[in-house]
Amino acid sequence: MNAAPSAIRFDEVTLGYGRHPAVHHLSGEFPAGSLTAVVGPNGAGKSTLLKGIVGTLRPLEGHIRLHLPAQASVAYLPQAAEIDRTFPLSVYDLVSMGLWSRSGVLGGIGRGDRTRIEDALAAVGLTGFERRPIGTLSGGQMQRTLFARLLLQDAALILLDEPFTAIDAKTTADLLDLVRRWHTESRTVVAVLHDIDVVRRVFPETLLIARESVAWGTTAQVLSAENLLKARQMVEAYDPHASACHRSAA
Numbered sequence: 001m002n003a004a005p006s007a008i009r010f011d012e013v014t015l016g017y018g019r020h021p022a023v024h025h026l027s028g029e030f031p032a033g034s035l036t037a038v039v040g041p042n043g044a045g046k047s048t049l050l051k052g053i054v055g056t057l058r059p060l061e062g063h064i065r066l067h068l069p070a071q072a073s074v075a076y077l078p079q080a081a082e083i084d085r086t087f088p089l090s091v092y093d094l095v096s097m098g099l100w101s102r103s104g105v106l107g108g109i110g111r112g113d114r115t116r117i118e119d120a121l122a123a124v125g126l127t128g129f130e131r132r133p134i135g136t137l138s139g140g141q142m143q144r145t146l147f148a149r150l151l152l153q154d155a156a157l158i159l160l161d162e163p164f165t166a167i168d169a170k171t172t173a174d175l176l177d178l179v180r181r182w183h184t185e186s187r188t189v190v191a192v193l194h195d196i197d198v199v200r201r202v203f204p205e206t207l208l209i210a211r212e213s214v215a216w217g218t219t220a221q222v223l224s225a226e227n228l229l230k231a232r233q234m235v236e237a238y239d240p241h242a243s244a245c246h247r248s249a250a
């Protein structure tokens with residue numbers, strides 16, 4: 001298998017809300033520099049998994065360990081529905097927040113930073129949009145803005161939750177080019193995706209989950225018809241009101 005050291009390691013991790021487990025007994029690793037899709041039916045626990053990695057959700061059981069270079073940041077793009085677009089920010093303001101990990105919230109923006117912000121906006125095709133309030137952007141333009149912010153974050157680990165949902169083919173293709181670029185730069189990228197064709201085309205590794213791991217490895221092996229059917233059946237059979245994990249109780 002992959003000889004690269006792990007960037008994220010899961011040891012028997014159970015994540016959940018209150019006492020209700022959402023993802024059970026997950027063990028495995030995302031190697032440093034890997035490009036992995038997280039796939040599974042609605043309610044499979046994909047977003048929950050990312051929240052566990054970011055640290056906004058603490059495991060009910062087990063450990064998640066990040067092995068990143070010193071000072072390296074983690075960049076996290078939540079689902080579009082979780083982002084408040086009524087906040088009075090311009091495109092420029094939002095993108096410049098990508099520099100906060102280095103400059104601090106109150107740090108000034110120097111000439112070099114301004115060039116980097118302009119370069120990031122150009123890379124996502126938004127030159128000329130600097131002063132636009134984010135509330136006036138289309139869904140695709142907003143996603144381009146958020147990817148420009150990710151570019152500036154310069155993170156070793158990038159987590160994307162359904163980044164291409166409700167985004168047209170041209171915008172998806174442009175943003176996938178950035179994902180490929182991050183992969184060639186040896187960043188570790190984990191993306192929750194629903195479009196299996198995109199996963200097969202672009203993502204070498206896949207984790208298929210259905211409240212627990214169904215398969216984890218190379219995309220061609222993981223996305224077999226048998227595994228996809230198994231995942232669907234496992235989620236349909238799951239009792240969302242279960243208060244304890246059957247394996248813990250065993």
Ligand SMILES: Nc1ncnc2c1ncn2[C@@H]1O[C@H](COP(=O)(O)OP(=O)(O)OP(=O)(O)O)[C@@H](O)[C@H]1O
Pocket residue numbers: 017022040041042043044045046047048049240
């Ligand atoms: N804040 C929360 N409080 C309680 N339960 C939650 C919360 N967030 C998610 N859940 C539950 O955890 C389970 C997994 O949800 P999650 O959002 O991780 O699934 P998902 O695979 O990302 O789904 P989708 O593809 O629909 O986005 C679901 O049963 C969901 O209802």
